Amino acid sequence: MSVDMRTYLAHVELANPITTAAGCAASGAELSQFFDLARLGAVVTRSITMAPRAGRPTPRMAETPSGMLNAVGLQGPGVEVFLERELPWLVDRGARAVVSVAGGSVAEYVALARRLSDAPGVAAVEVNLSCPNVEDLGRVFARDPAASAEVISSVRATMRYDVPVVAKLAPDVGDIVAVARACVDGGADALAMINTPLGMSIDVDSMRPSLAAGTGGLSGPAIRPLAVRCLWQVHAAMPGVPIVGMGGVMTGRDALEMILAGACVVSVGTALFHDPYACLRILRELEDLLKERGFERLADAVGLAHRPPGAGPRHRIDLEESSL
Numbered sequence: 353m354s355v356d357m358r359t360y361l362a363h364v365e366l367a368n369p370i371t372t373a374a375g376c377a378a379s380g381a382e383l384s385q386f387f388d389l390a391r392l393g394a395v396v397t398r399s400i401t402m403a404p405r406a407g408r409p410t411p412r413m414a415e416t417p418s419g420m421l422n423a424v425g426l427q428g429p430g431v432e433v434f435l436e437r438e439l440p441w442l443v444d445r446g447a448r449a450v451v452s453v454a455g456g457s458v459a460e461y462v463a464l465a466r467r468l469s470d471a472p473g474v475a476a477v478e479v480n481l482s483c484p485n486v487e488d489l490g491r492v493f494a495r496d497p498a499a500s501a502e503v504i505s506s507v508r509a510t511m512r513y514d515v516p517v518v519a520k521l522a523p524d525v526g527d528i529v530a531v532a533r534a535c536v537d538g539g540a541d542a543l544a545m546i547n548t549p550l551g552m553s554i555d556v557d558s559m560r561p562s563l564a565a566g567t568g569g570l571s572g573p574a575i576r577p578l579a580v581r582c583l584w585q586v587h588a589a590m591p592g593v594p595i596v597g598m599g600g601v602m603t604g605r606d607a608l609e610m611i612l613a614g615a616c617v618v619s620v621g622t623a624l625f626h627d628p629y630a631c632l633r634i635l636r637e638l639e640d641l642l643k644e645r646g647f648e649r650l651a652d653a654v655g656l657a658h659r660p661p662g663a664g665p666r667h668r669i670d671l672e673e674s675s676l
Contacts, residue, residue: 355642356649357635359393359616362516362541362594364475366393366448366617369650370607370635373598373621374399374452374478374520375424379438380445386628390446392635396619397438399454399480402463404430414553414562419572419600420622421551423565426454426483431467443473450518453507454480457487461503465510476516478596479507479540482547482569494522494547497534508539516541518596523575523582524549532586536593543586544596544619546579572622576600580613587614587655602630604637611638611650612657 357368371394377383380395389395407427414421428434434451442449451474455461461479468474481494481503493499500519508517519535521528523546532543548569553562561567579599587595597615600622601607607618618638623630647653 353643353648355639355647356651357639359650359654360594361394361450361476361518361596361617363514364448364516368393368635369611369615369617370631370638371450371596371617371619372396372624372631373619374480375422376621376624379434380442380447381438383624383628383631384445387632388445389442392447392631393617394448394450394475395442396450396478397434397442397452398428399426399452400431400434400464401426401428401454402431402460402467404428404433409564411562411564412568414568416551416553416570416572417574419570419574420625421553421563421568421570422548423563423568425565431464435467435471439471439473448475449473450476450478452478452480452520454483455503456483457485458503458506462506462510465507469510469512469515474515476518476542477507477511478518478520478544479504480520480547481535482520482522492522494520494531495525497531500531501534501538503538504535504540505538508541518542518544520544520547521582522547522549523578523599528582529585529589532590532593536590540593542594542596544598545582545586546575546599548599549575549578571600573600573602573606576606576609580609583610583613583615584657588658591655591658601634604634604639604641607634607638608641608653611653612655614655614658616651616654 408425453464484490519540551570596617597610598619
């Protein structure tokens with residue numbers, strides 16, 4: 353008997369919980385030569401900005417033990433080209449598009465939301481809060497609950513009512529639950545975690561930083577325990593809030609670990625750089641693991657690690673009621 357792999361991102365139903373992670377597959381064109389993108393729960397686009405961005409100087413990526421560092425700098429063609437070419441391309445292929453957005457000010461996030469609000473084919477908007485606020489001495493939005501909430505509430509007020517707004521959180525904060533709660537209070541329909549923590553490596557041959565920017569985001573298996581801890585804490589505090597889990601997911605077992613911690617959707621990122629079929633492989637492995645453990649529905653495994661042994665599954669309606 354097959355497992356019902358359907359899940360919900362707020363009120364949006366996804367055929368399965370596996371998506372790409374923002375920035376790891378551009379807007380899907382590279383992956384489409386390997387498989388049908390419609391087979392994924394959703395494609396999360398690279399972070400879209402208002403104006404085109406060339407990104408940071410090279411080298412932008414460096415391999416590290418059990419992971420990689422990157423400082424790409426949100427390279428992209430800007431929102432107008434995205435709306436004209438990339439989003440219609442995804443829609444034509446039947447893919448669900450979760451559009452990641454990034455800005456340097458609240459006004460820029462609002463402008464992006466306004467451009468996306470009436471665009472056909474936007475299943476959800478993921479708000480990348482790991483951006484420096486140019487109006488506040490470059491302090492990163494994600495590190496301050498009030499700043500994060502201001503961005504989310506402004507985007508939520510601008511975005512079409514039926515498009516979920518997902519707040520993407522960073523782990524290098526004093527209290528991730530406080531930031532998560534502020535975002536939900538500000539109107540976030542779901543949360544995504546974790547974005548890459550800041551790291552650095554130095555090339556001992558050149559005796560210079562491995563990345564031109566010096567520091568960069570650390571991803572891959574090295575950060576998975578950090579991601580699971582963040583998921584666990586936030587789900588424990590707000591069990592009714594949908595969470596997209598990510599950070600070092602390489603196998604179906606990794607995905608299941610995040611689901612047991614509280615994620616209802618799992619994004620795959622770094623794994624795609626060496627295995628373009630990673631999303632479908634992980635989906636297959638996850639379904640097999642659920643079947644082996646007697647699950648009839650993916651939903652019954654979400655947050656299961658929080659419940660005492662022998663407790664019954666918590667269905668979606670239970671989670672909705674517990675959040676009231």
